[in-house]
Amino acid sequence: MSDKKNVLVVENLSYSYKNGDHEQKILDNINAEFKSGKVYAIVGESGSGKTTLLSLISALDKLQSGDIKFNNKSLKKISGQEFRLKYVNIVFQSYNLIKYMTAAENVQVASDFDGRKTDPNIYLKKVGITEDEGKRLVNKLSGGQQQRVAIARALASASPIIMADEPTGNLDEETEEKIIEIFKDLAHKENKIVIIVTHSRQVADKADKILTLRRGKLS
Amino acid sequence: MMANLVLAAFIIKSAVSAQMDYAKSTLGGTVSIQADMETIRETQKSELSEGNDPREMFKSMSRPSVSVETANKIISTHTDYIRDYSYVVSASANANNLETVETKGFSGKGNNFPGMNFPDELSSDSSDASLDADITIAGFNAYAYIDGVENETITLKDGTYFDEDATDSALISYEFSELNSLKVGDEFTLKNVYSETEITLTVIGIYDTSESRADANIIYMNTSTAAKFLSASDYNDGNYSVENVKFYMLNSDNAEEFVEKINADFSELSENNLKVTVDTSEYDNISSSIESVSSFADTILIIVIIASIIIITLIVTINVKDRRYEIGVLMSLGADKKNVIGQIATELLLVGTFGFLLASVTGTALAGVLSDHILETQVASSAEQSEKNFGRPGAGVGNMPGGSSNNSRKNQASKTTDMPEMPNSPSDLLKNRNETNVELDLNAKPEDYLLLFLTGYLVIILALILPSVSIMRYQPKEILAGKE
Numbered sequence: 001m002s003d004k005k006n007v008l009v010v011e012n013l014s015y016s017y018k019n020g021d022h023e024q025k026i027l028d029n030i031n032a033e034f035k036s037g038k039v040y041a042i043v044g045e046s047g048s049g050k051t052t053l054l055s056l057i058s059a060l061d062k063l064q065s066g067d068i069k070f071n072n073k074s075l076k077k078i079s080g081q082e083f084r085l086k087y088v089n090i091v092f093q094s095y096n097l098i099k100y101m102t103a104a105e106n107v108q109v110a111s112d113f114d115g116r117k118t119d120p121n122i123y124l125k126k127v128g129i130t131e132d133e134g135k136r137l138v139n140k141l142s143g144g145q146q147q148r149v150a151i152a153r154a155l156a157s158a159s160p161i162i163m164a165d166e167p168t169g170n171l172d173e174e175t176e177e178k179i180i181e182i183f184k185d186l187a188h189k190e191n192k193i194v195i196i197v198t199h200s201r202q203v204a205d206k207a208d209k210i211l212t213l214r215r216g217k218l219s
Numbered sequence: 220m221m222a223n224l225v226l227a228a229f230i231i232k233s234a235v236s237a238q239m240d241y242a243k244s245t246l247g248g249t250v251s252i253q254a255d256m257e258t259i260r261e262t263q264k265s266e267l268s269e270g271n272d273p274r275e276m277f278k279s280m281s282r283p284s285v286s287v288e289t290a291n292k293i294i295s296t297h298t299d300y301i302r303d304y305s306y307v308v309s310a311s312a313n314a315n316n317l318e319t320v321e322t323k324g325f326s327g328k329g330n331n332f333p334g335m336n337f338p339d340e341l342s343s344d345s346s347d348a349s350l351d352a353d354i355t356i357a358g359f360n361a362y363a364y365i366d367g368v369e370n371e372t373i374t375l376k377d378g379t380y381f382d383e384d385a386t387d388s389a390l391i392s393y394e395f396s397e398l399n400s401l402k403v404g405d406e407f408t409l410k411n412v413y414s415e416t417e418i419t420l421t422v423i424g425i426y427d428t429s430e431s432r433a434d435a436n437i438i439y440m441n442t443s444t445a446a447k448f449l450s451a452s453d454y455n456d457g458n459y460s461v462e463n464v465k466f467y468m469l470n471s472d473n474a475e476e477f478v479e480k481i482n483a484d485f486s487e488l489s490e491n492n493l494k495v496t497v498d499t500s501e502y503d504n505i506s507s508s509i510e511s512v513s514s515f516a517d518t519i520l521i522i523v524i525i526a527s528i529i530i531i532t533l534i535v536t537i538n539v540k541d542r543r544y545e546i547g548v549l550m551s552l553g554a555d556k557k558n559v560i561g562q563i564a565t566e567l568l569l570v571g572t573f574g575f576l577l578a579s580v581t582g583t584a585l586a587g588v589l590s591d592h593i594l595e596t597q598v599a600s601s602a603e604q605s606e607k608n609f610g611r612p613g614a615g616v617g618n619m620p621g622g623s624s625n626n627s628r629k630n631q632a633s634k635t636t637d638m639p640e641m642p643n644s645p646s647d648l649l650k651n652r653n654e655t656n657v658e659l660d661l662n663a664k665p666e667d668y669l670l671l672f673l674t675g676y677l678v679i680i681l682a683l684i685l686p687s688v689s690i691m692r693y694q695p696k697e698i699l700a701g702k703e
Contacts, residue, residue: 060551060696084695085553096548096699113553157552 006036006071006160008057008193013066014216015052026052028216030066036160039187039194041207048213050197051165057195058090058163059083070161085113089159093166095150097138103149104134110157123152127182144175151182162186164196168203180206225527225674226575226582228520229667234586235513248471248499250478252290252464254283255494262492283492284460287442293481294466300477302469305364306461310448311352312409312438315417319353320394320435352412355437358445362390364465365439367428378403378424383441388423394435396425409438413450420444471499524678531682535567539686546690547698560687567679575675582671583663 015027026049034040044050055061057068059080068075070087089110090096097106107120124134127148138146147167154162164183168176180203187194187208196207204210212219287306294304359365362380367373381388391401401407401422408417420440428435446459453459468474474497481488481495488495539546546559 055696058551060699061694080695081550081553081555084551085555090551092551092699096544096551098545098548109549110552153552 006191006193008034008161009069009072010034010057011067011069013053013056013063013068015049015056015061015064025216027056030216030218032211032218034161034193034195036191036193037187038208039184039196039206041204041210042195042197042213042218043199043201043204043210044213046199049216050199050213053213053218054090054163054165054195054197057161058088060090087159088161088163089154089157091147091150091154091162091164091167093169095138095146097146097149097153099137099139101138102135103129103138103141103145103152106138106149107134107153107156110153114158116158118156120152120156123155124149126155127152128178144171147171147179148175151179155182155186159192161193161195164194166198166200167196168198168200176203223578223582223585224519224523226578226663226667226671227586228516228523229670229674230583230586230663231512231516231519233664233667235509235516248468248474248497250466250468250474250481251496251498252285252481252488252493253496255489255492258492258494259283284462285464285488285491285493286455286458287446287461288458289485289487290461290464293485296484297466297477297480300469300473300480301466303467304465305360305467306442306464307360307364308356308358308442308445308449308459308461310356310358310445311412312354312356312418312448313412314353314436315408315410317353317395317407317409318398320392320398353436354409355434356409356445356448357437357439358442359439360442362439367426367430367433372430372433373426373428376425376427378422381423381439381441383443385423385441385444387418387420387444388440389420389444390424390426390439391422392433392435392437393425393427395438396422401425409448411448418447468499471503474499524674527678528682531567531679532685535563535682535686536689539563539690543693543698546693547695550693550695551699556691556693560683560690563686563690564680564683567683568676571675571679572672575672578671579663579668586663 010030010032013027013030014025016023016025018024030053042050042053052061056063059068059075062080063075070083075083084090097103098109101109103124104120107123111118111120121131121134124131129145129148129152133141133145138149141149151164151167154164162183167183168179171179183194183196184206186192196203198204285306287308290304290306294301357365360383362368362382365373375390376393378390381390389407396402399407403422403425405422406419407422408419410417420438426439442461446454446457449459466477468477478495478497542563549559550556
């Protein structure tokens with residue numbers, strides 16, 4: 001576990017979509033600070049801009065105004081690809097696993113990118129996937145197992161930030177419990193910044209800090 | 220299939236290139252020493268304009284000729300240019316006690332020497348004595364260069380043919396032999412029309428001719444024997460004149476250089492109203508036909524390359540579209556777009572390599588099928604053209620019994636007029652001419668495979684450009700949002 005305190009700062013972040021002549025503001029001058037070792041939950045109604053905020057923080061989308069800084073390093077000064085590779089890993093609601101690969105291969109991909117070449121079974125074991133299950137193609141696994149593979153992939157990367165978009169949306173209550181525990185361990189034991197976007201009050205309550213997004217404003 | 224066609228095209232091109240080189244060496248063109256008729260006419264005109272008596276002028280006029288010594292000196296000093304050579308000695312003889320054949324269209328008297336290109340007024344043997352002669356003597360340095368043999372109107376009916384070894388041997392017509400009851404091995408005597416000297420000849424062979432108007436009183440022999448029938452002045456102590464001097468080049472590319480050398484070293488030729496001319500039309504004719512095969516291969520190559528680029532571009536574009544989601548996932552995990560393109564390129568190059576290896580096996584067969592088709596149409600037409608131009612398709616001579624060997628010609632050279640050694644006999648030359656018409660070596664060479672792989676990889680890289688542009692425009696959020 002790294003004792004270094006990493007800080008992710010969101011400064012004056014605004015984002016809007018153009019719909020013909022009409023401009024729809026999704027995020028309106030958002031400021032926030034995320035520190036390593038903590039689990040953050042961003043909650044909000046559907047269409048409140050949760051996923052947009054996640055996309056911006058994880059550099060999947062380009063900044064329009066405002067800035068995002070990791071340890072004072074601005075996202076404007078490095079490429080989105082480099083930011084994603086070095087600092088952030090994302091667990092998608094729909095898992096986003098590569099179907100023609102096995103569970104182990106999906107996990108392997110993440111560690112291959114940063115050149116660490118670690119054993120994927122270590123991370124699969126952490127999320128309760130056996131070695132045999134790891135050898136199966138991901139589309140042969142259940143939704144819960146696929147979600148855990150997606151989390152294992154996030155664990156396999158050395159990224160200090162873990163972003164999770166509705167990570168328990170497709171899971172049963174028992175599995176959800178386990179997954180939340182894994183995220184908490186990632187923050188508390190691995191000293192990562194864990195940001196979970198969810199509309200589940202139950203998940204949010206287990207986070208160290210809850211941020212509510214309402215009409216583009218974060219509170 | 221594309222790789223097969225590309226390899227086939229390269230094999231054909233390579234074969235054509237080799238064939239061109241081969242044609243250059245086998246159909247190296249000819250260089251002839253001929254009367255410079257233009258200069259002669261100019262001289263005549265200027266003499267007439269000076270008021271000279273045309274009759275006196277005509278009487279004093281002699282045909283430009285090359286001495287056998289000069290011809291042999293040219294040959295011996297330019298063996299690195301010349302594959303072979305031919306020249307003829309024309310003379311007349313009296314039949315002595317023999318009967319001569321009455322032939323339609325011929326008087327049976329005088330010089331009916333075949334293949335002479337000189338106008339009548341410049342005929343070599345136009346003296347009164349020769350006009351009364353019964354027999355035409357045709358001396359060739361090799362049997363294969365007799366015009367009738369070259370154009371296949373003369374065939375050997377019995378015996379064998381002469382070469383430079385066969386001194387005092389003669390090839391007589393079937394009609395002449397029948398009329399005088401002569402057979403192979405018999406001796407007969409002709410008279411020199413000038414000195415009345417009797418010259419005994421042995422029948423070495425009997426020929427038949429398919430030409431209905433042919434003079435059956437032509438007797439063929441080698442040049443040294445034919446020279447015995449010249450007048451003392453024409454014989455010139457062995458340094459007699461030879462006509463239709465023709466040099467067969469080793470390589471047509473060197474023909475002009477050879478001519479320049481002859482002109483520089485033998486200025487007496489031009490002084491004697493002779494000019495040295497190059498004829499590479501046989502090679503040019505064959506090469507244009509072969510080039511058309513090459514051009515066909517080029518067309519195939521260009522079409523296949525363009526079609527390959529288009530098809531592979533479409534395949535890769537569809538593939539990239541199908542894998543858009545995978546690409547989005549990889550990019551969300553931090554994959555560089557260049558790495559993504561690199562991965563697709565690697566996959567394509569691997570598949571391509573497999574295809575090229577497969578084509579290496581099957582492409583040769585396809586090249587065979589393609590070239591067979593092309594050769595049937597193009598080379599056959601060139602052979603037809605060649606036949607029209609040269610009077611013979613090149614068949615038969617190489618298979619003649621007792622073919623003229625190099626050794627026999629060498630021996631004769633040392634005995635008589637110091638003739639130089641030549642690398643190939645005329646029969647070899649004609650056989651090569653025939654082979655050049657129909658054969659392409661379609662075995663794939665290492666450079667063909669190299670070109671296939673290089674071209675294939677280049678096509679793949681070019682086909683990747685358009686899909687790569689679309690990948691570079693991808694944003695992971697858009698891809699993943701699109702999927703969701």
